[in-house]
Amino acid sequence: MTELRITPVTRLEGHAQVRITLNSGNEVERAHFNVMELRGFEKFLIGAAVEEAPRITPRICGICPTSHHLASVKAVDAILGAEPPETARKLRELLNHAQYIHSHAIHFFMLAAPDFLVGHDAPAADRSVIGIAKKDPGLAKKAIEVRKLGQRITEAVGGKPIHPSNAVPGGMSRPLDETARGNLLAMAKGGLAIAKEGWELARTMMDGTDLTLGTVETGFLAMTKEKKYSPYEGTVETMGKDRSPLGSFTGADYTKHITEFSEDWSYLKFTKLANGTFYRVGPQARLNICSSMGTPIADAALKEYRGKFGETVQAPLACNLARYVEFLASCERVVELLEDPAITGTNIRAPVAGVKAARGVGIIEAPRGTLIHDYMVNEKGFIERCNLIVATCQNNYAIDRSVEAVAKPLVKDGKLPEAAANRIEMVIRSYDPCISCATHAIGRRAWPIEIVRSGDGAGKGETLRPHEGDDLLC
Amino acid sequence: MKIAIEELASCSGCTIAILDLHEALLDVLGKAEIVYAPVIMDVKEPPEGIDLAFVTGAVRNEENKERLRKIRKRAKTVVALGTCACYGGISGLSMLFNKEDMFNYVFRGVETVRPDGVIPKDVPPFLYRAFAVGDIEKVDYYITGCPPKEMYLKKILPALVSGEPLALSKKSVCSECDRVMGAHEHWQLKRRYEGVPDRDHCLLGQGYLCLGAVTFGRCGASCPHSNVPCHGCNGPSLDILREPCRDIYNMMIRRIADLTDKPEAEIEKQIYDVAHTFYPFTIGSLIMEDKGISKIRDLIKERNV
Numbered sequence: 001m002t003e004l005r006i007t008p009v010t011r012l013e014g015h016a017q018v019r020i021t022l023n024s025g026n027e028v029e030r031a032h033f034n035v036m037e038l039r040g041f042e043k044f045l046i047g048a049a050v051e052e053a054p055r056i057t058p059r060i061c062g063i064c065p066t067s068h069h070l071a072s073v074k075a076v077d078a079i080l081g082a083e084p085p086e087t088a089r090k091l092r093e094l095l096n097h098a099q100y101i102h103s104h105a106i107h108f109f110m111l112a113a114p115d116f117l118v119g120h121d122a123p124a125a126d127r128s129v130i131g132i133a134k135k136d137p138g139l140a141k142k143a144i145e146v147r148k149l150g151q152r153i154t155e156a157v158g159g160k161p162i163h164p165s166n167a168v169p170g171g172m173s174r175p176l177d178e179t180a181r182g183n184l185l186a187m188a189k190g191g192l193a194i195a196k197e198g199w200e201l202a203r204t205m206m207d208g209t210d211l212t213l214g215t216v217e218t219g220f221l222a223m224t225k226e227k228k229y230s231p232y233e234g235t236v237e238t239m240g241k242d243r244s245p246l247g248s249f250t251g252a253d254y255t256k257h258i259t260e261f262s263e264d265w266s267y268l269k270f271t272k273l274a275n276g277t278f279y280r281v282g283p284q285a286r287l288n289i290c291s292s293m294g295t296p297i298a299d300a301a302l303k304e305y306r307g308k309f310g311e312t313v314q315a316p317l318a319c320n321l322a323r324y325v326e327f328l329a330s331c332e333r334v335v336e337l338l339e340d341p342a343i344t345g346t347n348i349r350a351p352v353a354g355v356k357a358a359r360g361v362g363i364i365e366a367p368r369g370t371l372i373h374d375y376m377v378n379e380k381g382f383i384e385r386c387n388l389i390v391a392t393c394q395n396n397y398a399i400d401r402s403v404e405a406v407a408k409p410l411v412k413d414g415k416l417p418e419a420a421a422n423r424i425e426m427v428i429r430s431y432d433p434c435i436s437c438a439t440h441a442i443g444r445r446a447w448p449i450e451i452v453r454s455g456d457g458a459g460k461g462e463t464l465r466p467h468e469g470d471d472l473l474c
Numbered sequence: 475m476k477i478a479i480e481e482l483a484s485c486s487g488c489t490i491a492i493l494d495l496h497e498a499l500l501d502v503l504g505k506a507e508i509v510y511a512p513v514i515m516d517v518k519e520p521p522e523g524i525d526l527a528f529v530t531g532a533v534r535n536e537e538n539k540e541r542l543r544k545i546r547k548r549a550k551t552v553v554a555l556g557t558c559a560c561y562g563g564i565s566g567l568s569m570l571f572n573k574e575d576m577f578n579y580v581f582r583g584v585e586t587v588r589p590d591g592v593i594p595k596d597v598p599p600f601l602y603r604a605f606a607v608g609d610i611e612k613v614d615y616y617i618t619g620c621p622p623k624e625m626y627l628k629k630i631l632p633a634l635v636s637g638e639p640l641a642l643s644k645k646s647v648c649s650e651c652d653r654v655m656g657a658h659e660h661w662q663l664k665r666r667y668e669g670v671p672d673r674d675h676c677l678l679g680q681g682y683l684c685l686g687a688v689t690f691g692r693c694g695a696s697c698p699h700s701n702v703p704c705h706g707c708n709g710p711s712l713d714i715l716r717e718p719c720r721d722i723y724n725m726m727i728r729r730i731a732d733l734t735d736k737p738e739a740e741i742e743k744q745i746y747d748v749a750h751t752f753y754p755f756t757i758g759s760l761i762m763e764d765k766g767i768s769k770i771r772d773l774i775k776e777r778n779v
Contacts, residue, residue, distance in 0.1 A: 045750075049747045049750060052751065128516060162494065165697050261588070266594055422516070
C-alpha cells in the first residue's frame, strides 16, 4: 500500500488536501478533495451580541474580510430594521469593489499567473510571484501598485485594509472626505490604466494551455440586478448546465434553494440545489449568468471572453480570465463611484434603536462567489442560530470532480511527477478556493495530495512523508 | 538572511499584512530571501537554516503543533506574527462550546443541513483547546495586531532583517486616540449599535464598551478614529501583561468606575456578552487564562479532563 502526497499544495489561500485512491492496476480509482479543519464560527457566534458579528466574521478570512463584513452587516441591518442612506450604500459598494481589486489582483498576478507567465512545467523554484519579479520587474511593480489601490480604498473607507470595521448597523461610521476622495480617485485612474494594460497580457496568457483540463459540467448560481452584473446587491439567480433557469431568490428563501451535505472525509460541506443540481459560484458563474458588466471596458472584455469560450463556460481554467473581466469592472466602477458627488455625503448612518426582526440574512457576491450570512436572534439581539454559506463550499463539488478529472490521465504507474502534480494544483487554483472561508476554518497546513491504494480494506495504508527538501514524493 | 512564513490556524490576514508593505516589500526582498511561504511559492517544506521565521495563526490541531515544532527547530529566530499567534486570536472562541456540540451544529443543526448529516470522522482531530504559539514553543519576538498594521511592519521588518534595534511605542490604544473626555454624569452602558457616537469625545465616556484602555496600541487607534469602539484586536496592554492582578475585564470595570464614580458592582450588572466583547481575541491564551482574576476560566467549555 502506498500513499503519495504533495504537501502542501501551494499558491493557495488556506489549506486542504486531495486524496487519490489507486486501483490494483495502479490507475486512479477515485480522487477527492479533503479539507482538514473546522473553525466553527457558526457555533461560536451563538450568544454573541448581534452587532459584534460584523467585527468578528471578517476574521473568517484575511483575503476577503470585506465580503464577510458586508454580508454580516446587511444581516444585522435587517435585524435592526435599518435602511442605510444612499451615501452609505455607495461607500459599501466601493468597499466591495476594493475587495475585488485586492483579491483578484492577488489571485491573478501572484497565484495563478506564474503558471502561465513563467510556465506550469517550469522548475518549482521559479514558479512564483518572486519568479515573475525576477523575470519582469515592471510587471511585478504594476501588480503591487494595482492591488495597493484596493487596500488603500478599503483603509480609507473601511477603517483598516484588512478586517475593516466601518460598516456599522444602519450605514457607515465615517464619511469619506474630499481630500481622501481626490487621492483615491487619482490612484483609481492609475489602477484602471494598469488593469487595461494587464488585459493585453491576460487575454492571450492561456493560449498555449490545454483549457479543457479538469472540465466538469455543473449548473451555476450568482446574484445579479435585473440580470446585470451586481456583486453588492440584487437577486440570486440559478441555472442548470444547459442554461435552464432553476429559480431565483432573495434573503431567507435561500434555504428553499440550497441544501448542504457532508462526507466522512472532509470538514468542508458540499452544496446542491433543491432539485439535486450541483452548481458553481464565482467569477465564471457570474459571467455565465449576467447579461452585461455595466462598464464599457469590462463589457468589451466580456464580449471577447464569450467569443473565446462561449455563452456558458464550464472549463475551470477559463475562470482565470473571467476573474480578470471582473477585475476590469471593479477598477472602472471605483472610478465611477469616486467621481460620484454623493460619495462624500455626510448622511451615512441611520440611527437604530433595537431588534425589529428575529432573523436577518445578508447576501453578497464575494470575490470567490455568493456569500450568505444568516442570523437568528432573541428579543435582546443575542444570536441564537447562525448559518454561513460561503463560496468554496458551493464550489466544493466541482473542485472535487475536477481534481479527479485531471488526476486520472496524469497518474502513471501509480506515480505523479512534480509537473503533473502542479497541473492538478493549477486547476484547483483556477477556482481560487479559499479554505479559510470554506470551513469558516482555521486553515490546516495546506493541501497535500495523497494517493491511497484501494483494495485490502483495513486502514488507509502506509503514509510516506516527503523527505527533507523533496517537493514531492512519489 | 533567509526568511520563512508559516501559517498555522489562521485567516491568512497576517500574510496579506506582509504583502501590504506593497513596494517596500521589494526593498526587503533586496536584502533578504524568502525561502518558504506556501501561500505565494511552491516550496513544500521549511528548509534548514532559516534565519527569521514568522509564524502566524493559533495552534488548534496536532498538525499545527507539529509544524510549529519543525519551524522552531529550523529557524534561529521565531516571530509570533499577529494576535492569533500571540494570544490565540478569534479562533479561541471555539472553546465556548465543546467539539461535539460544534460538529453537531455545523453538520446536523444549521438551516441547510439534514439532522442525519454525516459528521466527518476520517479527518484529523482537534487538540483539546486552542493555544497561542508562545504557549507551546519558545518565541523570540511578538508582533501583535489583527493583523499588524502597515506603518509598524514597515519599520519592524527592515529592523528584523538588518538586526538594528528599534524603539517603538508600548502604549495602549487610548494613547493614540485623539478624543477628549466629555460629560458622563448619567453614564449607562450602551450596546455598540445604539445611537451615533459623538466624534470628539471618549467612546467609553459615552457609554460604549471601547477597549482602548486595556488594549496594546500600534494601530493609530484606527477604530476610535473611525467612530467605532475598540474591540481589543491588538491584544492586552502592557500593564495587563505584566501584572498578575490586572486583567482585561477587571481593568475595564475599574476604568469605568474611575470615570463615572459608579460602584464596580453596579457597572458589572450592565455588562453583557463577556466572551465576545471582552475576550474575543485572547480567550485562547494561557497567559490570560492563568490570571487568577480572569473570566476566561468561567467561559471555556473545552477542558483537558
